[in-house]
Each structure stands twice: as C-alpha cells, then as structure tokens.
Amino acid sequence: MKIPVVVSAIVVSSCLSVPAQANGKLNWEIGRHADLATEALGYLSAGRLPESETVVRLLDRRRITIDGDKVAERVELVYYYPSTDSVQDNGVDTVYWDTSGEHLTMLESAVISPTGDHHAFDPSTAELIDADSYKVFTDTTSVVMQLPHLQPGSLSVLSYQRELLEPDNYHFNVWVQDSLVTELKEVIVTWTDTAPAWHLAESDMQCSTSPRQLTCRAEQVPAADLDVDVLYADVLPQLNVSAPKSWDDIIGDMWELIEPAMEAGPNLQAAIEDVSAVDQPLHAAHALASKDIRYVSFSKGEHSHRPHAVERTLANRYGDCKDKSTLLLSLLRATGTQAYPVLVATERADASALVVPSRGYFDHMIVCAIVDGTERCFDPTDAYTPVTETSYGIQGRVRLNLVPGAAPTTVGSDLYLWRFKIKSNLQFQADGSQVEHAERVYEGALAGLYRDTLGGRNAKDLQEWLGDQYRETVSSDTEPKFAVDMLNNIDVPLKLESETTFDPFVDPDTALDYTDTTFWLRKFMSDQRIGNEHYPVSFPGIQAEAVYRFDLNGLWRPWSTGAEVDFESEFGKFERTYQVDGQAIVVTTKIALPRREVGVEEFERFNRYVSLIYDEMDMRFWGTLIN
Amino acid sequence: MSELSIEAPAEDPPLDPPAKPLYAIQRPWLVGLLAAATWGFYLVFYMYVYARDLKRLGQQTRPWLWIFSPLVAIAMPFAGSNLADKYTAVGRQLGVEATIRGGHYGSIVFVVLAINRVVERFALEVSGLVTLITMPVLGISIARFTAELNTVKRALPEDWFNRAAYSITPGTWIWLVVAFALLAPLWGFVIVDEVRHLSRESLKRGQTWTAAEKTFSVTPRDAWSIAEIGTFSDGTTEAEFSYTDSVYIMVFDESLNNNLKGIGDVRRNEFLSTDDSGECNERRWIEPDKLQRYAELVCTGSVLGSTVTVISTVISSEKRAIEAWGEAYVGPGEDDTSHNLRRFIEDIELLEPEA
Structure with a gap:
C-alpha cells in the first residue's frame, strides 16, 4: 500500500x-x-x-x-x-x-x-x-x-x-x-x-x-x-x-521552555489585533502560523526543545514546529480559544509502548484546541491542510498533551483520510470522437497534498503538470485544458476541471458496444494493496465517488448496461449503478473503505478485496443505431 | 367393456344415410398410439372427426368447436361425455345398446394433461419422466374410448364409410408420419435422456463433489447429475453437471478465457443476437466469508410467443470460474420461473486449491 x-x-x-x-x-x-x-x-x-x-x-x-x-x-x-x-x-x-x-x-x-x-x-x-x-x-x-x-x-x-x-x-x-x-x-x-x-x-x-x-x-x-x-x-x-521523571514532570519542564517564548510584545499584539478583527479568528490564526510564517528547521543548541520567542518568530517570518506552534498557541489563547501545545512522536502509533516517561520519544510539536466542544489538532508546519482537518502526517501518532495530568495517547484520525469525487460528462460526436468535461474535487488531506504540489507553479507549468498526470492516468494521446479552482483557499475542497477531446475511436454507423474505465479510481486503487508480510498495517481509509455521464447525442439509443455491482465486506463497500437518462447513461461508482488496522492474518483477504474492486473499474453499455 | 343390446328402442327414428362418407372405423390401439406419441395433439383431429361424423349422422354438433376441447383440457370430461351420449343415441337408432363412458375417459385425459402442465410449471426437472408415464395412460384411455365408440360404428352399414373398417386412412397416415417421423427424435431424446439421467452418477442435495485433483468442489442445494464433458459445452470444460437439459452447470478454468466478464458478455451477446428486443440485466456481488465473486446475468425475451428467461450465474475465485446456466421457457400468462433457476444454483460453493 x-x-x-x-x-x-x-x-x-x-x-x-x-x-x-x-x-x-x-x-x-x-x-x-x-x-x-x-x-x-x-x-x-x-x-x-x-x-x-x-x-x-x-x-x-x-x-x-x-x-x-x-x-x-x-x-x-x-x-x-x-x-x-x-x-x-x-x-x-x-x-x-x-x-x-x-x-x-x-x-x-x-x-x-x-x-x-x-x-x-x-x-x-x-x-x-x-x-x-x-x-x-x-x-x-x-x-x-x-x-x-x-x-x-x-x-x-x-x-x-x-x-x-x-x-x-x-x-x-x-x-x-x-x-x-x-x-x-x-x-x-x-x-x-x-x-x-x-x-x-x-x-x-x-x-x-x-x-x-x-x-x-x-x-x-x-x-x-x-x-x-x-x-x-x-x-x-x-x-x-x-x-x-513523571509525565507531569515532563509537561512542567516543557512549559518552562514554552511560556517565556509566549511573552507578548508589539509584534504579537499586532498579530492578535489582526486575527481578532476577522470573522473567523481561528482560521486567521491558523493561516498566519501555517502559511505566513514559513517553515525553517531551527532546532539548534538550546532550542532543541525550547521554542524561539514569538516576537522573534513574527519578526523573522520563519520558524520550526515549536516556534509555529507557540505562535499559534499564543494567538488562539489571546482570542479566547482553549488551546494547548502537544508533543508528537511522528514515528510511533502505539502509546502503550511508552512505559518510561520521557520527552525523548517525541520529535514534533503541534497545537490542539477545543472548538465548539470538540478537540481539533493543528499542525502549523503543514501549510496546505485546511483548519477543519487534521494533517495526515500526525493522524494516529502518539502524543502527549502538555496539560497537567496528561499521559500519552494518540492524535485522532479521520475515518477516511483520502476523499475525492470525480464527475465526468462525455458526449459522443458524429465522427466517433468524444468530448469530456470533467471535475475532480479533492477534500481534506488529499486537497492539501495537491495544493502543496501545485502551489507556486505558473500557469504554463500548472497546465503541463496536470496534463502529464492526465495523460499518464487517462489517455496518452490527449491535450486537456485545465481550470484550477480554490488553489489558494485551503479551507474549501480543491476543484480541478478539464476539457478534453478524444480522437474518433467508435464507429457511429454500427451498434455501440462500449467499454470505458473509471481511470482516476483505478489509479488510486492500484496503490492500495498491502505489501507488508510481517507487521500489521494502518489502512488510512478511502472515500471516493465517480459519476460518469455518457451522452449518446442522438447517435445511438441506450440498449443494455453493464453489471450493477455491490461488493461489501468487513473492509468496506464498493458499489456501481447504471441509470438511463434519456439519451444518456449515467454510471455511478462509489468506494468507501474506512480506516482500520489490518492484521497480518488479514492481508490476503484485504488484497483479494482490493483486487476485486480493481477488476471492476470498467464500465460497459450497449446502444442500438437510431436510424 | 361395453355392453351390447341387439334391440333398438321402438321410439328412435331410423337413421338416414349420411350425405358424405363417414371416417373409417379405426383400430383402438392405433388411435391410442397416435394420441400418446403426439403428446395428445392427435386428439384435436380425433375429436373433430368424431364430431363431424355425428353431424353427418344427423346429430346437432358443431365439429370445429370440438377441436378446442383437447387444447382446453378442462373441457375434455364434458366433451367426452357429450360425444359418448350422442353416439349412444345413434346406437339406439340402430338398435344397439352401447355403454360408452365418455365422461370417464375425458376426465382421465384432463387429469393427464393437467399433471403435465403442473409438472412443467413447478417441477420442470421431472417433466420428461412424468411424460413417459402419463402419455401411455392417455393412449390407453383413448384406445378404450375408441373401442367403445366402435361398438356403435360397427353397426352402421359398411358403405357409409369412406374406407373399409380398420384400414389406414390418409389422415391416419399423416398423423403417423407426424408422430414417428417428426416426434420420434424428440421422444427418443426424452427417453434416452431420462435413461441417461437415471444411469448417471448423482450429486445429492447438499453433497460436495470434489474434482479428482482437488482444485475445486461443488456443493449444490438440489440434486444434480454429473454429465459427461461435452454434454452441454464444446468440450473445453473441466466438469459439467445437469439438473435438466435446460439447467446445467459448467466449470471452466480461468485460462480458457471464460472469466467473469467474458462469460457475461458472451451470454449477453448470444441472447441479444437472437432477440434484439430482449432485455439483459447483470449484477455482481461477493460472498463475504470467502470473498468469492458472483455474477448473475438474467436475460428475458420472447421465443415463439413464450417468454424465455436465461440465467447465467458465474462464481469465480482467483483461479477458476464456475458457470451455472439455466434456461426456462414460460408460456403465455405464466409467471417467470427464474426464481426456480436461481434456487438451483445459489448454494454452489467453489473451493480454492489446497496449499
């Protein structure tokens, strides 16, 4: 996987x-x-x-x-x-x-x-x-x-x-x-x-x-x-x-390092005023700490665990995880949000293994806050994950809330880490070619990853990158045109639109026997097999939907459609339905595989299930000539 | 046996010669044989001819109406009774006291035809065997009925008939040709198939059949017969089982390009090429415990006025595919029997090769 x-x-x-x-x-x-x-x-x-x-x-x-x-x-x-x-x-x-x-x-x-x-x-x-x-x-x-x-x-x-x-x-x-x-x-x-x-x-x-x-x-x-x-x-x-030491000793030691760095000065006051002035102070504080302050690894000398002063971080406009977290902590607390710093062990997911209290297990710092009665955790070193989501890199990892009485637990995880929707409208043309208008909408962590990849590219570079990806995934002989929506607004899903013309490949003078593939789902599923042999795997969860609408455009009459599919197992659900809508055939495919631990003894079944889904990526339908 | 009386009732008027010759007196066993051999269809001709002769003998009948009595089986007891009464009346005019049990034989014919219909509807798998039993019963009944009718016909002057008694008429020749030239292969097939069914190794309900190399096994819900390879296929299968001649299982190896999608597409194209107004629907699901994949293609269309439903269920593992194939003809006004076909195949289990 x-x-x-x-x-x-x-x-x-x-x-x-x-x-x-x-x-x-x-x-x-x-x-x-x-x-x-x-x-x-x-x-x-x-x-x-x-x-x-x-x-x-x-x-x-x-x-x-x-x-x-x-x-x-x-x-x-x-x-x-x-x-x-x-x-x-x-x-x-x-x-x-x-x-x-x-x-x-x-x-x-x-x-x-x-x-x-x-x-x-x-x-x-x-x-x-x-x-x-x-x-x-x-x-x-x-x-x-x-x-x-x-x-x-x-x-x-x-x-x-x-x-x-x-x-x-x-x-x-x-x-x-x-x-x-x-x-x-x-x-x-x-x-x-x-x-x-x-x-x-x-x-x-x-x-x-x-x-x-x-x-x-x-x-x-x-x-x-x-x-x-x-x-x-x-x-x-x-x-x-x-x-x-006890965990409380460690928490106390960390606060001795963090608290002096939070001392307010003119830069912090100005930042607090800016953040407080907008409708959503949480979003503004998160954007400032994660996007406006660039990440620089700065854990030198005494600053291995001690954050730099927030004043200095704001002045430099850069900082490491401790610096960014301390800034975000200061802003959130100043705007009335109950927030606390959290140490994270990015290479550990089993909190029970931390028997001997020590800060030596931890290599990262984030901030968690109580928002509308629910805990939300923010990694301000991640400039692309929306404030409403938890960065994929810390999900499920061992953490220590720097709150008196706390002991190691794990950061919460999304039920579905990878979430996206595909909408494709394909219209057959009289010469046997096809015109596609497609939308891909990526949410959460996946949107963050795309934004990280696409951000900072100029328009030509962006078209080239997306074009290469399209050709690698869908069809090598196409020149799609892309429109990217909400690339810089990390708090909403990322939408990639494309217009593509496929050269003639069906004969409009004969009955239609058509096969197409949900290429974006297939590409994603091709990477989901578990490659481990000895140790359990934490499967991150996938929720995806693809809706393909094939407009026969008066050339054929819908005649017969492919198999309705319902593959449900302990690992999740895969569904395929067909609907005839006048001159069009609408094919809907849904995948919902929630996050779960997959034990070694389950690998064979899991991979078999993934293969079953992968083998169902083709869509089939038949049409009769109208004339 | 019929009872005879040599004195005619005084009040019955004498018979006038018929305007046209009557149909020749027939041998009862030949009539019975024709009725049985033609699955009762000979009775259409038989009832018409006997009704026509009655009309020529002055009885009030509409012969063409009698054609429908064998087709609407419930009418046979009444038609038989009516026919018997009218011939009894003719006998009295001749001074012959005949006892003709038309209602009795008509009821037997009705029961035989009804049993066949019911069996075809609800127990298709034994219809061949039932036919082998019921048709001789039908034939014997019609032969006895004819013998009783002959007691009257034999009292008629010989020159009233178109042929000498017991001679084979052109109409009989036609039916003999139909019965033995056209229907003989069908009868032969039914007989041979039933005998073969009885002699085949049987796979009992719930019993697991395992291939010799132990690479797969089949556990059906109902009893199946193990068929010779090539019985239902082109000979490329690994194993074949039959329930009836229209419901069977074929076991394919994946290497034969008979995978899940391949089989479904082939079957769909086969069906739609013969009936482009037909409709095919396919669904696929998995059996959660073993993650075996099932695909069920149901095609429905029309053949010679009957609805035909074809079901192809494919069970596939990573290395093997089993196709259970069922075909059901449903008469006008009857319900879809696809449920029965599904039931045959829903409990088939496919095992993976042993490590």
Whole structure:
C-alpha cells in the first residue's frame, strides 16, 4: 500500500538544518582505544566466526554512565563480513549524531583483515551528512565512514562515545533487535546517585540489577523482519533508560521552555489585533502560523526543545514546529480559544509502548484546541491542510498533551483520510470522437497534498503538470485544458476541471458496444494493496465517488448496461449503478473503505478485496443505431 | 367393456344415410398410439372427426368447436361425455345398446394433461419422466374410448364409410408420419435422456463433489447429475453437471478465457443476437466469508410467443470460474420461473486449491 503520488513531493523534502551550526562537538580519538580491536582479534584467533552469507554483528555493547551532571553512552561494535556481497552492501559505518544534544567522540574505527592486520579509518575521509526528517525538531547528522581494506573474512570495529549536553533529560532507546543478526548484545548502565527509570519490552534480552548497575544481555539475536509499511518503534523490542521523571514532570519542564517564548510584545499584539478583527479568528490564526510564517528547521543548541520567542518568530517570518506552534498557541489563547501545545512522536502509533516517561520519544510539536466542544489538532508546519482537518502526517501518532495530568495517547484520525469525487460528462460526436468535461474535487488531506504540489507553479507549468498526470492516468494521446479552482483557499475542497477531446475511436454507423474505465479510481486503487508480510498495517481509509455521464447525442439509443455491482465486506463497500437518462447513461461508482488496522492474518483477504474492486473499474453499455 | 343390446328402442327414428362418407372405423390401439406419441395433439383431429361424423349422422354438433376441447383440457370430461351420449343415441337408432363412458375417459385425459402442465410449471426437472408415464395412460384411455365408440360404428352399414373398417386412412397416415417421423427424435431424446439421467452418477442435495485433483468442489442445494464433458459445452470444460437439459452447470478454468466478464458478455451477446428486443440485466456481488465473486446475468425475451428467461450465474475465485446456466421457457400468462433457476444454483460453493 502506498500513499498517493502527490505525497512523495512532501516526504522527500529535505531539512534546512546546517550541521556547522551545531552545539555539540565531534572529536576524533581513533588509535588511542585499542582494547576493542584486541577483543575482535580474539574472534579470529579462536575461530569463533559464524557460518553466514550476510554481515553479522558479533558484538554490540553499550555502556551508559550516569554520573551526576555527566551522562554518557559508550558504544562498541564488532562486525564480521563473510562474503563479497556483505562487503559490497555493508562496507560503510554510520554514526547518527544529535548535533544539538551531544558531544560525539569517535574512539575507534578500523578493519581487521582475515590475517589479523589492522587498518585504521582515516578521519579526514569522514563525511557529515544531514540526516534530519522533515519538520521534526531533532537535529541529526550522519557521520559516514567508508571502511578501508575491507574484504571477505574481515572484521570491523567501531567505538564511539556520546556525552549528553542536557543530562537532566537523558533518554536512551536501545533496540534489542534490528536488521542484522547479533551474536552478543550487552547494555551496562551504571549510576552514582539516582537510579534511572528503565523498561525492557518483551524480548530475548534478560536484565539483572545490582547496586548502581543494570546489566542486560541477549545472545544470538536474529535479524528483525523488514517490511514496506511499518513503524519499527512500535513493533521491535527496545530497552528504554530515562531520567526518572513523571509525565507531569515532563509537561512542567516543557512549559518552562514554552511560556517565556509566549511573552507578548508589539509584534504579537499586532498579530492578535489582526486575527481578532476577522470573522473567523481561528482560521486567521491558523493561516498566519501555517502559511505566513514559513517553515525553517531551527532546532539548534538550546532550542532543541525550547521554542524561539514569538516576537522573534513574527519578526523573522520563519520558524520550526515549536516556534509555529507557540505562535499559534499564543494567538488562539489571546482570542479566547482553549488551546494547548502537544508533543508528537511522528514515528510511533502505539502509546502503550511508552512505559518510561520521557520527552525523548517525541520529535514534533503541534497545537490542539477545543472548538465548539470538540478537540481539533493543528499542525502549523503543514501549510496546505485546511483548519477543519487534521494533517495526515500526525493522524494516529502518539502524543502527549502538555496539560497537567496528561499521559500519552494518540492524535485522532479521520475515518477516511483520502476523499475525492470525480464527475465526468462525455458526449459522443458524429465522427466517433468524444468530448469530456470533467471535475475532480479533492477534500481534506488529499486537497492539501495537491495544493502543496501545485502551489507556486505558473500557469504554463500548472497546465503541463496536470496534463502529464492526465495523460499518464487517462489517455496518452490527449491535450486537456485545465481550470484550477480554490488553489489558494485551503479551507474549501480543491476543484480541478478539464476539457478534453478524444480522437474518433467508435464507429457511429454500427451498434455501440462500449467499454470505458473509471481511470482516476483505478489509479488510486492500484496503490492500495498491502505489501507488508510481517507487521500489521494502518489502512488510512478511502472515500471516493465517480459519476460518469455518457451522452449518446442522438447517435445511438441506450440498449443494455453493464453489471450493477455491490461488493461489501468487513473492509468496506464498493458499489456501481447504471441509470438511463434519456439519451444518456449515467454510471455511478462509489468506494468507501474506512480506516482500520489490518492484521497480518488479514492481508490476503484485504488484497483479494482490493483486487476485486480493481477488476471492476470498467464500465460497459450497449446502444442500438437510431436510424 | 361395453355392453351390447341387439334391440333398438321402438321410439328412435331410423337413421338416414349420411350425405358424405363417414371416417373409417379405426383400430383402438392405433388411435391410442397416435394420441400418446403426439403428446395428445392427435386428439384435436380425433375429436373433430368424431364430431363431424355425428353431424353427418344427423346429430346437432358443431365439429370445429370440438377441436378446442383437447387444447382446453378442462373441457375434455364434458366433451367426452357429450360425444359418448350422442353416439349412444345413434346406437339406439340402430338398435344397439352401447355403454360408452365418455365422461370417464375425458376426465382421465384432463387429469393427464393437467399433471403435465403442473409438472412443467413447478417441477420442470421431472417433466420428461412424468411424460413417459402419463402419455401411455392417455393412449390407453383413448384406445378404450375408441373401442367403445366402435361398438356403435360397427353397426352402421359398411358403405357409409369412406374406407373399409380398420384400414389406414390418409389422415391416419399423416398423423403417423407426424408422430414417428417428426416426434420420434424428440421422444427418443426424452427417453434416452431420462435413461441417461437415471444411469448417471448423482450429486445429492447438499453433497460436495470434489474434482479428482482437488482444485475445486461443488456443493449444490438440489440434486444434480454429473454429465459427461461435452454434454452441454464444446468440450473445453473441466466438469459439467445437469439438473435438466435446460439447467446445467459448467466449470471452466480461468485460462480458457471464460472469466467473469467474458462469460457475461458472451451470454449477453448470444441472447441479444437472437432477440434484439430482449432485455439483459447483470449484477455482481461477493460472498463475504470467502470473498468469492458472483455474477448473475438474467436475460428475458420472447421465443415463439413464450417468454424465455436465461440465467447465467458465474462464481469465480482467483483461479477458476464456475458457470451455472439455466434456461426456462414460460408460456403465455405464466409467471417467470427464474426464481426456480436461481434456487438451483445459489448454494454452489467453489473451493480454492489446497496449499
């Protein structure tokens, strides 16, 4: 199952953060910590190498030290490359570095050849690559190291240490299982004063505690199953170690960061006056925070979780999710709306997995408000989703309302995330050609995605993009003309109109035996099969309607129509009806597949149902010659 | 047997010779055979001829009206009784005391024809078998009736007849040709089919039939016979079942291009090409538990004054399609029997290949 084509434009957008501005430091001390290399040599000399074709992690040891104001994690890794393929596919070491939250010290990176020769990595060849996800407030850089002298039978060793810049809110999320086979996984947590809070999800790992130490160990950990559509944080076991806090502590800490940023000044006062002056202050506030303030990833240094002052955000006319949310929060509260900030974990949908309270799970901030007695949530980093809708990127994700007494829940989800209607009037011409006037109306998140894709294009560019999409979807040999309505008014559905002439393709002198296709529905349904094998999928819900009116234009008399269809199952409903309206045949097709969790055991049935619907996209009718 | 009396009642006037010759005295068994072989249609001719002879013998009859008595079966007891009374009266004029049980045989004819109509209407699947039983009954009854009428006719002077007694007249020859040259193949087909039905392996109600390779099975609601491949198809099916000769199931493999849409379109085009005023409607649905797809095409049109309803139901899985095909002729004024056809096929189950 995939999201529509237009979505990809957003997903692949890059972050604007610049690693050079980081607070954390990167130190290279390679060559001065030979103990791990010595340990790795032991695998070679003892002949303790596993039978495998793929790379194996022989050792994954993490030592977490909590020593008063100093919290650090030392990571030691040893890999074995048994084959040429494993060298080709895995000959790169990558360390993910939160540049605003930690100092990173590289202790060892080297390759040990099958004969025991030691080849140290040259730090001057390291690459630093921005690894942020879009619109979240982490600030991650990849340190990429191409391993030298790697050949089948080699080992590689990697050791590094992270030292947290904000030790009060430490949070370590150790994955027990990942994409590689691991022979030995060890986590050793030591502390001098207050014991950390910790939780181990059900897994092969075993933990034991002793005074001031927690030791967890797992052997022969198999590689995790990988899938197409999965939030791994929800399904793979993890060991979480966090500063001992309650959710209320975390909420209080966040308010200490947010409240000063909300301090009113002349810019905010002016904005409040502007927003209050219109009929719909909520719409105006949302438009200001989401559209007028452009998004810039700005989570540097102390601002990893602390928003910039609203005054500064308004002056700069840019901000990140925290800045935009704090601005929207200020405006809503100033105009009398009960609003509150909300932390969101964009990579998690299972709130029950957050056993140990920590803000470390969360990477995004939004605002929720009570409007007409109902909670509505707004993501002001999304400039294209209407104020009446919830952005698709946060639907169903784990959240923490920054309200005293709150605990993690999930953001509400639409019953149907993807909603659209197609209306096509096709008239046969005397020469056998056809003229089509079509309307496509996209609502909610789908309208937002189209607006994001189409916004900012000039008229020629817009025609070209829509023309290419039409030719790819409907007919390659056409030159449709488009009119786009309400492209910039995000609070109403987006309407795309088109006029198309199809070259003659039916013989007006013979009886009509006609087949056409609901192309837009078919294209959408072609992406809805579930590709997962191992993990459940959250199907987002589709509600679509296509009404095709075929005007026979006095050339034929309607004679017979195709099959009426009613496919109803536990996954939803698909309907097709025909109606003869004088000289015209009206074909109505409806799809309503609501949002639901699809379990692994249901994949075959779900995909079968999708295929059944996909196979019914053709419309049929027959006509007799009038003369 | 009829009773004879050799003394005529004194009050009955003597008979005048007929203006035209009478129809020759017939052999009862031949009459019975013709009536049975022609599904009773011979009676139209029979009743007309016997009524015409009565008129020639001075009785008040309108022969053409008697033609309708076999067509409107309920009239047969009255027509038979009337015919018998008039011949009895002729017998008395001849001094022959005959007992002719016209009402009795007319009632038997009525019951036979009524049973056939009812069976065709409500139990089409056994109509052939019922016909094989009822037509001999009809034939025997008419033969007995003729024998009783002959007691009177034999008392008439021989020169009053157009042919010698028991000779085969041109009219009889015509009916013999109709009965044996034209209807013999039909009779043969019915007989052979019924015998074949009885000898075929039967699929009982609710019983599951599984293909030898266990790739599919069929569980009908009613009893079906397993037919030889090619009985109803061009021989490309994987299996065939019949309920009657006009209601049958064919199992296709998807690779034979007989998928859901293909079958529906082929059937629709076949039907509409023979009756362009006909009407076809198709609907498709799924069986929720197994996500099997069903398509039912119902075409209704007119053939020789009768309404014909054709139903093609296709059950398809991802790899196989079963078509259940039914055709019902409905006489003027009768209701659509498509419900019965649907009932035959609504409980067919298609299993997927075993892993």
